[in-house]
Amino acid sequence: MSEEVKKEERSLNFLEEIIEEDLKNGRYKSIVTRFPPEPNGYLHMGHATSICLNFGLSKKYGGYTNLRFDDTNPTTEEIEYVESIKDDIRWLGFEWKNEHYASDYFDQLYEYAVTLIKKGLAYVDDSTSEEIAAMKGTPTEPGKNSPYRDRSVEENLNLFERMKSGEFPDGTHTLRAKIDMAHTNMLMRDPVLYRIKHAHHHQTGDKWCIYPMYDFAHGQSDSIEQVTHSICTLEFVPHRELYDWLIEKLEIYPSHQYEFARRNLSYTVMSKRKLLQLVTERHVAGWDDPRMPTISAMRRRGYTPDSIREFCDRVGIAKRENLTDVGLLEFCVREHLNKIALRRMVVFDPLKVVITNYTAGEETVVSENNPEDPDGGSREIPFSNELYIEREDFMENPPKKFFRLAPGKMVRLKSAYIVQCNEVIKDMEGNITELRCTYIPESRSHNDTSGINVKGTLHWVSVKHAATAEVRLYDRLFKVEDPGSEEGDFKDYINPESLQVVKAVYAEPSLKSAKFDERYQFLRKGYFTLDKDSSASGMVFNRTVTLKDSWKPLASKG
């Protein structure tokens, strides 16, 4: 209820304002958006923003969203990416209305080109790409007309037909729009519409040897699908003039393009080129290496789709350049995981504790699965006189506000007893090897009559019941906020400690039945999920994100 109110009161972003205005004055009855990935790479956090935006808008305003693959360049695109892209969108929790390919429209697009030629608005140019570039001018100087610019309609029609039929080799001819070589917008200086590529296409096979350029495919595809709001990133702002020009000259359904600023995240890179470099140069293990900002990597790392959607929602959209603090993403991940993760105790760096006055041998204690979830149930944990605690939870000479174990001090062992440290055992080099403690029998959890209050509560596992597992601790991939803007190569700023592997941690036995779709909070350590590298011979857990740590005296965790 209160959440409803909150949502209604939330102010609109500039696209929502435009849409509400369009709806209000009857320009559209409902809206159609599209998500138009090029199948030449994996989806990343930037795409997630666009997905949440496009699908979110159509959902909010009662329309629908198409998935359309922008597959106009067969030499760089592959079918493999089509499937991964669809998986990622579904995983994020969205469903498209229609699945389209720009290549579905190649016949129609060809007809549009013919229309333009007939109107005297397009011509076949025999210039090489170098010549075209040379004649283009510069942002401050006008370009020059191509010598082929004034061919007759008949000649253009004939040549374009022969381009299509495969008569010419790659690069010998292009179809160009006839606009204005002195235009202040470089994109309006007779942009190339079609080029010859004798290449096999993953959707159309060998049917075509000419392929439309982005500008002659995207807007037209939007129009064919009657997309009302075609939302893209800021770098396409100059393309809008051409987008509108083509729609106007072709006299087709007037889709409109709107641009927002792409989402940049701190401590990572987002460009396909850089991401590819990280993979091919083996700085990461692959596209789904949990340190990558790709959707598949975030999924593997244990991020939930809910948390990514929440992040996109909170961060909002606008038109200015931004570098969003990855801390906000981490906050959203923690916020969701806190609600759903099962609590488990796992000791990473064991220090043995012997409870000298515990004579029962062993017993079972009960602990809640999730204090945030009253219906989460509980589990049983074996307790015995030989335990492991975290080595960093003991200090021989503790500073003032150290709430953990120290000689003579007492702590609560989570869901079990209060213990007091009586003796510190060391080896010949002076390393602490074992702690001798006594427990307070009346302090048993849920039934504590001891009257003793302790400040610290530690996680622990019983030595002889412990299960072992490998744990992979991930941190930010880069040491600096914006690797792309630093001096030199962005790869110089890779965080050498972005992955730390702990080969054997000691886990409470209930984790032996850990499942892949389950999220865990290892008490006081962070959120974890089972990695796909797990096998019968051993479990591997990924740390999704740490717990927030506000302990200052010792901690220097960022």
Place this chain on the structure above:
RNA sequence: UGCCUUGUAGUAUAAUGGUAGUACGACAGAUUCUGGCUCUGUAUGUCAGGGUUCGAAUCCUUGCAAGGCAACCA
């Protein structure tokens, strides 16, 4: 030395001529059988100058800064 975008706390985003808000982060405190969660509080902002107006983050103007534009990529 052209054209197009954009400038609001550290970050992101509101305020659409009428009290500069919110979230994350930071800091301080309360609570706690997780130094988590939760709760309370504090600090920090309109790029700059000029103009219009009773009143300007908002309108005008001049600067400044950042980003984009010269692929047969998308």
